[in-house]
Amino acid sequence: MHKLKRFVRDLGLKILRACGSTIIDAETGQNLGRAFLFPWRGKILVIGLDAPVRPVFRPQTRLTYWKQDLGFTVHPPPDFPRCGQDS
């Protein structure tokens, strides 16, 4: 039963990813994978994306009141210096 559920889930994700869009990092241009974005009750469902992304509104070179772009980006790899009593 568990295997069947898993198979159906994986197949569903494959189909949704195929129907979805390639997600490009809004800051670096890196390909973050594919996802199906679905507006639902005032939210956006992000289905099938593996990368840990943050939503960001894109800067606009042209002022528009009717449209803004929402993109995604990832944190840079953690590179925090040692700090506190052990530094």
Add this chain to the structure above:
Amino acid sequence: MLGWWRQFADPAHILIVAGGRREDFAGIAHGQKIFIEDPRLHTVDHQREFQSYTGVFRGVSAWLAGRDHTHVSFCEYDHVPLSADFNAQQLARLAAENADVIGCQVRRVDGTNHPHYLYHHSNPEFHRFWEKITRRGDPEVVLSMFGSGSFWTRAAFDAVAAGTEPFRIYLEIYLPTLAHHLGFRVRDLPDQNPFVHVSPDLEAEMETARRSGAWAVHPVKKRWAREAAAAGH
């Protein structure tokens, strides 16, 4: 399994931490071994049940007290070393990175769609806890690190072992985030990430992985199950 590990480490430096059945523990033919009785270890759905290594870390830290070991190479049973210089490579990388903790798939996940982060973020106490204990300027940072294997300085390991979980937090979030907020430097092993992940058993890929530069590989489970069956356990 011990035979395999003896190729990569001095047996006197291997500590077996067991959390299974008492009778299996008694049958382990190795001097350095401890038994951990911690229900947080025995989860089925590890992420949803917030599996924890706090009991394991405490047990190991207590065992280390009075001994002069300087580092801890922490490996689950299915995280299998491949490189003859396994520990030397980890020590060298720790030094090169000037880090206190190195592990696979170390990511910053706060504010993201990372499922483990979102699951914890639903608890209003989650961020408050880090705010209370942090020694850093930004209490918002939450890290994730793959749980099967990591390498620690003794100071970082002991400090994290001494921490108290205020509520249940999944180990892949708790361990790296606590180390970070206690002031330790946590770094990723990007070149090792391709060999350490959630996947079907990788026993058949071990030699290919070793030739491709893997220090260790995860998961390898069937090999030990077969060995145990052959030994009549």
